[in-house]
Amino acid sequence: MAGNSFGTQFRFTTWGESHGPAIGVVVDGVPSKIPLGEADIQNFLDKRRPGQSRYTTQRQEADQVRIMSGVFEGVTTGTPIQLLIENTDQRSKDYRNIADRFRPGHADYTYWKKYGVRDYRGGGRASARETASRVAAGAVARKVLGTRIAIRGALVQIGPHAIDRAGWDWAQTEANPFWCPDAAMAARWAEYLDGVRKAGSSAGAVIEVVASGVPAGLGEPIYDKLDGDLARAMMTINAVKGVEIGAGFAAASLSGEVNGDEMRMRDGKVEFLSNNAGGILGGISTGQDIVVRFVVKPTSSILHPMRTVDSEGNDVEIATHGRHDPCVGIRAVPVGEAMMACVLADHLLRARAIGVDGA
């Protein structure tokens, strides 16, 4: 089956390659009468845009979005919303010299094995450029969710350096080029990444995305559980190799009585005394914050020479010279937020279909 769509009630389909004329996304299933303008979307695209610090690729893309359909006189009409972003700064010739050899750790090889042909320019469809379409879709999803649901992301680890969670300050994520909630760690990362870049290497990262104000009751067990859909959503982002919810892998080491989030009534409402569940039990939201973490591996396009093969079956070496992110995880923060928004919008509409209270 065709694989470029995500969601059911709120469903989007992305298209476009890194070095084609444009990329874009059709968002289908959006309820009518929601105010939506290009500025609402541009705002989030600007956060993801490359070339904003020396820690991300120096490709310069305006990433100007155009609403091509689905909006009339400032509001959604219930028809599909096509969002189009032109590619303006393609330097395809950068890629000629690697057109017939495969970057270790890159989708080069598998696209060629699967399709027998590949658009080698900038990674083609496998490029992180596709994530701009996700961010655009996510901006529409936020409109569907409304203002009671807030979604925020942060970078919590670069290379071996994890933040001190005790010092978490959301305000800091807007104050440094890393979306880092820990000011001290941001400074350390800057230094660390300068070294990585100079060495022609790259670094991995861990991103955390938190959604607040999500009503209880979202998620459709058994196979469309909220956490199942979030895991798929995050894992499909470029270079992601793991996803966890709440306590995640650390839950293996907890005892049942420590892991289970106890409950008490407070002011007539249920209050949880901890959130190891990350806001999801049995695949359904509890009403607590939804907490998702995912790991982004280090970029495979690096200057450091690597052993590989070419499409003719020769042993060769490769070093990638183009403009690349030393830590692609940085730009993954707004992408993770967008995917969270899309999953929640889909499940909010699905919950409404079956009459879930508060959805």
Place this chain on the structure above:
Amino acid sequence: MAGNSFGTQFRFTTWGESHGPAIGVVVDGVPSKIPLGEADIQNFLDKRRPGQSRYTTQRQEADQVRIMSGVFEGVTTGTPIQLLIENTDQRSKDYRNIADRFRPGHADYTYWKKYGVRDYRGGGRASARETASRVAAGAVARKVLGTRIAIRGALVQIGPHAIDRAGWDWAQTEANPFWCPDAAMAARWAEYLDGVRKAGSSAGAVIEVVASGVPAGLGEPIYDKLDGDLARAMMTINAVKGVEIGAGFAAASLSGEVNGDEMRMRDGKVEFLSNNAGGILGGISTGQDIVVRFVVKPTSSILHPMRTVDSEGNDVEIATHGRHDPCVGIRAVPVGEAMMACVLADHLLRARAIGVDGA
């Protein structure tokens, strides 16, 4: 949308509650002319069956499967295959006393919030009993995959105790009640779990599932990537809180040149010099082993008393007396294998649809 189906070309739908008359699964999209008998399925159900050691629930279920449709004269006919398993050992009265209060860390609360009604007997639909249906579907999936693709699972951590990977021996997984590939660690887990059980507590675990012989080219980017589907597949298993592929979360700390799996030609074929990718690049299989790991939180049904609320909004305590797994992760091993088989069968058929070589 209805949420009890998984897969597209190879699609299954499960149904049934822990204490209803039966549970089962319809497997749709299976090619015709594949030999299939009840013994092929029973074999895998027997591995998952509870009550086989003192480390799993003492509920005694024969888990006898019946093929109700889709097979004629010993081969599949291309029509849907209904597999039915009767429930025989339900002790619903065990659950009366917790019918109106919520186990911390359990789906009790969220089912009640979402549906406004719940089948409290043994967890109803949220019970791990549903995973028997997955195992049955997985047995059919293995038939679709054929003998060149082998899928094996192992338990690699219980509580804080992880195995020594250097001593990995697949043969050991059949020799102890934990699917543990490390004989020394199996002995230690036995002792540890005895303590956990006596304390009325429970322990988490990490499972690793490996598929060998998978051809390159499976997975449909961008949103139906192989790893995206595996992440969803595993995350929907009861109590799973995290999924990772290959190096997983450890990739955050690796440099690009260490993480990227280098390639060399050997005997006319591409050979990878490592497998940090876990057999998947760009969401497409590379031809290497597919390696997936997932974490199962400690069981929430424990004797240890916990603070909670009831459906009337009172602060209460709860201690669960029924028959429960001190480490539900043990029985998750065959379930993880089954989900791997189902995802691969689906993607194998999808790859054939578009003419991928070797699929």
Place this chain on the structure above:
Amino acid sequence: MAGNSFGTQFRFTTWGESHGPAIGVVVDGVPSKIPLGEADIQNFLDKRRPGQSRYTTQRQEADQVRIMSGVFEGVTTGTPIQLLIENTDQRSKDYRNIADRFRPGHADYTYWKKYGVRDYRGGGRASARETASRVAAGAVARKVLGTRIAIRGALVQIGPHAIDRAGWDWAQTEANPFWCPDAAMAARWAEYLDGVRKAGSSAGAVIEVVASGVPAGLGEPIYDKLDGDLARAMMTINAVKGVEIGAGFAAASLSGEVNGDEMRMRDGKVEFLSNNAGGILGGISTGQDIVVRFVVKPTSSILHPMRTVDSEGNDVEIATHGRHDPCVGIRAVPVGEAMMACVLADHLLRARAIGVDGA
């Protein structure tokens, strides 16, 4: 993709062959807290049941339905509802002599070409027996729709004999074995079908299904239009060769000003002055009655000898002796009603998801 499911929010999957141990259907996506018992379903199965007059097959099936899951203490729980019907009167040996030859006009040939194997007993999966599962699903759908939406079907033509629409009386449909709303025509059909049966022949029919009380706004353009889904729903019923909405094929001959249903306000509500649209414009319900008609070809299993080939590639003759319907269209009436109910239930829930007024 697996093809045995229908619907999205309200989705059902049928399974089972004519001569296997049982047939059934899983209904997924049903909202919780709806009262549902076996009697609610049995009522509709009894209407479809064969052997109730000499004009339908003499196979005697109790068609006793069992609810296997999804209902607890008399109400739906929001989990999948498995409905199981045992096969009790299979005379498979009737079919031995046609096991290797193909009935002209029957799915025998195409199943064999597609799957390379076929369950020849009673048509296997292609048997009209499968429609019992649809009727069961339809009974659940009616519960979702509630009492404001009424669905009724009638037979309006058998062979060349069409009813006089001027004399339409719904009460008559319960008073003769043909669901005929025209008492005079019912008598004529009885005589006509006796002749058909004695001649070892069969007759076609046209069924009309009408849904009243459907709110405006159901249907999801452009590809999930309400009429598109109804067309698919009816065309998948055994032996159906055409579907039309409202004026249908007769609309070709109408002028624009005659065909367009004019509107006037009456008592503050919009009233249509005619219903050529059959209650659907632009794929969305108007609030008028939904009117669908479909044609059922004459049964292909007839005594009359026909020229055909066998699976070895020989020219042969075939005459089918089993127990067959001289006019399978009669039993298609409750099936058409059921499919209408399922389509409407699906679209009602979908309309709720996006906040359509009155849905």
Place this chain on the structure above:
Amino acid sequence: MAGNSFGTQFRFTTWGESHGPAIGVVVDGVPSKIPLGEADIQNFLDKRRPGQSRYTTQRQEADQVRIMSGVFEGVTTGTPIQLLIENTDQRSKDYRNIADRFRPGHADYTYWKKYGVRDYRGGGRASARETASRVAAGAVARKVLGTRIAIRGALVQIGPHAIDRAGWDWAQTEANPFWCPDAAMAARWAEYLDGVRKAGSSAGAVIEVVASGVPAGLGEPIYDKLDGDLARAMMTINAVKGVEIGAGFAAASLSGEVNGDEMRMRDGKVEFLSNNAGGILGGISTGQDIVVRFVVKPTSSILHPMRTVDSEGNDVEIATHGRHDPCVGIRAVPVGEAMMACVLADHLLRARAIGVDGA
């Protein structure tokens, strides 16, 4: 669920309104390495283009298609293909005066009831302009089908005037502005439609689409039968009110022995002696020509004044002045061909997935 997609393995999603900046379609699931250029698509768009005779709307649209993605160096890459067509001749002011009143027989009313807002310019999303996107998708589908499968359409009835099938000549369909296979009738239609146009009225039509060279075995019973999908495909085309396969509604009057297509071996192959089945039995292709017919109602946008209501709830009259097709059925011929191509491409790929011989 979002409703603007069609197909599973070969899936397309259309977007765009009549008077927005552009319309388009994303085609997903196309196998790689298929030669595809804009000219391949333009060829079919030119056939559908309005303003080519006085019998269709005088709107002048270049309908120039651009391939925005999915094709590299002249061949498909396996990634989604975005096809974009700019709108150039929008005269939105033509519609101001009907912006608040509803054309009888038009989707105006139902869009307003469903969405509470509507893009009144030229019908917005409900405009027949959307069918250009279908034609573009259909051109891609034909490439997937290859040259052995040929798809042709013809107009067989306008108003009450049906062609003489005995004089069917495919060559004639290219020789008159009606795709009429009967030269004598084409002349009569010309005269008839001149009268219709002068009267400010409109006429309905019946279209027949035939696919030759389709292998046996396409179609996925029970709910994704080939005829079920064709029925849905055609019924979703603007103004279609009925669909039939092969003998269609006429089958009601045939006896079983006349309706069943007898078979004989000829030159080692099965030959059918008639084609009442229209090439489909049990929802699966037989290898004969696939024959589908559908009816298009007369255009609802007519000069003739009609009684209606406005959005304020007043009784008013309406007469539509814009540029409209007196018989929209004419331009539906290439659209019907395109939908046939898309359905067959989808089922061809699905048949390959499960290993159907010859697919």
